[in-house]
Amino acid sequence: MKCPVCGCESCQVLKSKGKKSKELLLQCEECGNIFRETVDLGKPTDCRVVVSEYERSHKDFIKIYPDEVLKVEDVLDLDGRPAEITSIENKKGARVNRSQVKDVETIWAHYIDVPARVGISVDFRGRILSRKVEVDREFEFTVGDIVKLENVLFKIKSMKTIERKMRKGFAKAWVVKRIYGTPIEGKIRYKYDLTSKMVGTEEKEEL
């Protein structure tokens, strides 16, 4: 972008429109001349995406313009399904939070149109009741919640999230991997019932 009057290369963008090619209205910062320029964004390129759904993942490709910038937490349209970017690997092999498409080697993403799958372990003095539930991704679990699961009432003692173990506070279901509970006796009012959210059958007992 060079001013046609004075040849200066620092210009301010006043207006920008278009998708495949951008039509810019520029003002020279040196002489104040206002001029138009069209920037070709090039053809969309195939960018590799590894997309996961629970424990499984598969490779896919998405067409994006090389000049576009991708960021972690951006949502992509993968064959009609929304997938959120969790990590970006650039061509130097580094994991970054943002990158221009032309420097991207692989995008890591997960589908966000599926419920969160959370493991539950309730400790009956060494005998562990283990279940899996599927809940809305935005559902919040809080340490201390009283929960009903079939004929058991338990209190959330701690939670294991993607990053750490929590002994207080709350977390959105999609970051929670497992909930640890202690059984509760007697008639206590529970906060929510997860019985209808159970999936699969009994999993391996873990201690």
Ligand SMILES: [Zn+2]
């Ligand atoms: Zn100028």
